[in-house]
Amino acid sequence: MLIALWPRHWSRPQRSNATLVAALVLMVFMLALLGQILSFFPEPIGSNAQAFSDGARTTLWLTLVSGAVGLVLGTAAALARTARWIGLRWLAGFYIWAIRGTPLLVQILFVYFALPVLVPGLNLPDFAAAVVALGLNVGAYNAEAIRAGLLAVPRGQTEAARALGLGRGHVFFDVVFPQAFKISLPPLVSNFVALLKDSSLAYAIGVVELTNVGNRIQSATFQPIATLTTVALTYLLLTTLVTQLSNAIEHRFDVEGRIQ
Amino acid sequence: MNAPTPYIVAENVCKSFGTNQVLKDVSTHFNTGEVTVIIGASGSGKSTLLRAINRLEPHDSGIIRIGGVPVTDDPRTLQQQRCEVGMVFQQFNLFGHMNALDNVALAPRRLRHLARAQANEQAMTLLRRVGMQDHAQKYPWQLSGGQQQRVAIARALAMAPKVMLFDEPTSALDPEMVQEVLDVMRELARGGMTMIVVTHEMGFAREVADRVLFFDKGRIAHDAPPAEFFNNPGNDRIRAFIGRMGT
Numbered sequence: 071m072l073i074a075l076w077p078r079h080w081s082r083p084q085r086s087n088a089t090l091v092a093a094l095v096l097m098v099f100m101l102a103l104l105g106q107i108l109s110f111f112p113e114p115i116g117s118n119a120q121a122f123s124d125g126a127r128t129t130l131w132l133t134l135v136s137g138a139v140g141l142v143l144g145t146a147a148a149l150a151r152t153a154r155w156i157g158l159r160w161l162a163g164f165y166i167w168a169i170r171g172t173p174l175l176v177q178i179l180f181v182y183f184a185l186p187v188l189v190p191g192l193n194l195p196d197f198a199a200a201v202v203a204l205g206l207n208v209g210a211y212n213a214e215a216i217r218a219g220l221l222a223v224p225r226g227q228t229e230a231a232r233a234l235g236l237g238r239g240h241v242f243f244d245v246v247f248p249q250a251f252k253i254s255l256p257p258l259v260s261n262f263v264a265l266l267k268d269s270s271l272a273y274a275i276g277v278v279e280l281t282n283v284g285n286r287i288q289s290a291t292f293q294p295i296a297t298l299t300t301v302a303l304t305y306l307l308l309t310t311l312v313t314q315l316s317n318a319i320e321h322r323f324d325v326e327g328r329i330q
Numbered sequence: 331m332n333a334p335t336p337y338i339v340a341e342n343v344c345k346s347f348g349t350n351q352v353l354k355d356v357s358t359h360f361n362t363g364e365v366t367v368i369i370g371a372s373g374s375g376k377s378t379l380l381r382a383i384n385r386l387e388p389h390d391s392g393i394i395r396i397g398g399v400p401v402t403d404d405p406r407t408l409q410q411q412r413c414e415v416g417m418v419f420q421q422f423n424l425f426g427h428m429n430a431l432d433n434v435a436l437a438p439r440r441l442r443h444l445a446r447a448q449a450n451e452q453a454m455t456l457l458r459r460v461g462m463q464d465h466a467q468k469y470p471w472q473l474s475g476g477q478q479q480r481v482a483i484a485r486a487l488a489m490a491p492k493v494m495l496f497d498e499p500t501s502a503l504d505p506e507m508v509q510e511v512l513d514v515m516r517e518l519a520r521g522g523m524t525m526i527v528v529t530h531e532m533g534f535a536r537e538v539a540d541r542v543l544f545f546d547k548g549r550i551a552h553d554a555p556p557a558e559f560f561n562n563p564g565n566d567r568i569r570a571f572i573g574r575m576g577t
Contacts, residue, residue, distance in 0.1 A: 231425075234489060
């Protein structure tokens with residue numbers, strides 16, 4: 071959407087950079103001004119605008135931190151699954167199997183309630199527990215998205231790089247990863263958007279994020295339609311901005327001009 | 331005239347894929363400054379020998395020496411050897427996310443730690459040599475097959491190799507693009523480059539090769555200078571093969 075705004079004679083990198091900057095600025099503005107904007111809304115939104123705004127900020131923060139954890143974990147697990155050493159492949163396979171086979175809500179409850187019992191002294195605060203559970207969860211899905219990208223890079227690419235005398239590190243970082251990342255980007259973005267919405271489950275362990283805020287106001291004011299619609303629209307606004315960012319990144323990497 | 335010095339030596343090289351033995355006790359040598367053309371039916375082991383020389387396909391037994399040093403998995407000597415041996419592939423294998431210039435400049439930047447400007451300048455010289463200077467900023471998908479292969483040759487030359495291996499460099503090309511690639515290879519041969527070329531281009535073999543090897547079922551069935559090879563084939567299988575290739 072944003073990409074179409076720029077003049078047609080701008081080059082592809084110029085347009086994608088402009089989109090990236092615009093989307094980031096919009097996101098910061100939105101977070102800063104959400105409270106003020108919502109305060110103009112009729113009751114019961116107006117009087118609770120600050121609570122909504124804080125909730126949205128917590129949701130985005132939760133998503134960004136666990137998304138970063140998930141990206142690192144996912145890359146590590148994808149590499150482990152394609153490693154030569156069978157122990158690593160087995161470990162990564164077990165992680166993906168266990169996480170994808172159990173509900174996210176159970177994982178969040180497990181990290182918050184069961185982990186302190188299993189490991190005495192490891193009493194994570196609610197936000198940290200949510201980050202651990204969400205990061206572990208999205209990491210497993212990211213691992214498969216990244217593995218798909220790694221496997222989609224033709225064998226001839228690594229052979230050509232090795233034949234030039236490039237070492238393992240250079241073959242991976244200069245040749246394989248940039249091409250794999252481009253292929254993995256759309257599924258990674260899907261995972262990230264899903265994470266933004268799934269972060270609402272953190273409300274089960276008392277994290278005061280957007281859904282939790284909405285639900286509290288809803289039960290206090292008996293006005294479910296207004297409050298829940300506001301919650302839903304705020305999520306929609308956040309996912310729209312995230313999608314603009316990812317579109318810009320995708321466009322940046324599209325040297326073949328295949329994205330119309 | 332000086333006696334030719336063997337630069338690459340293969341002794342009793344064997345290689346199997348599962349139960350299929352593709353190289354059977356292959357022993358031969360390649361001299362400095364010579365152009366060797368390897369021909370033979372597909373599956374006869376000619377590409378596998380090339381790929382064993384730079385260890386893309388490790389051999390099972392026997393020894394391959396490059397300049398006297400055995401080819402092994404030791405990372406340091408292997409990297410050194412791969413820099414001395416350039417390789418050109420049937421499917422070009424240009425890096426799709428880089429333009430032609432970056433494709434050529436990558437290895438010198440990473441392995442010789444050249445600054446970008448210096449590496450680009452050197453890459454431009456190589457692109458000029460293969461007639462691709464006007465396409466330096468283009469990505470592989472914007473180039474024709476013949477153009478891609480010429481960039482791939484420039485890329486293989488970037489580390490200043492002493493030997494160039496060509497693995498069926500024109501087999502994936504439309505007929506009208508074959509000549510532009512062969513012209514570049516002819517130019518290289520004229521400059522004294524040591525070359526080992528797996529190809530089905532009999533005209534190129536006749537004209538440019540110092541020596542023709544015929545592979546048959548994993549063995550070197552015939553080894554002769556081109557004039558003798560084509561005018562007086564060693565046996566009926568070779569005669570039949572040359573006949574099928576239409577020269």
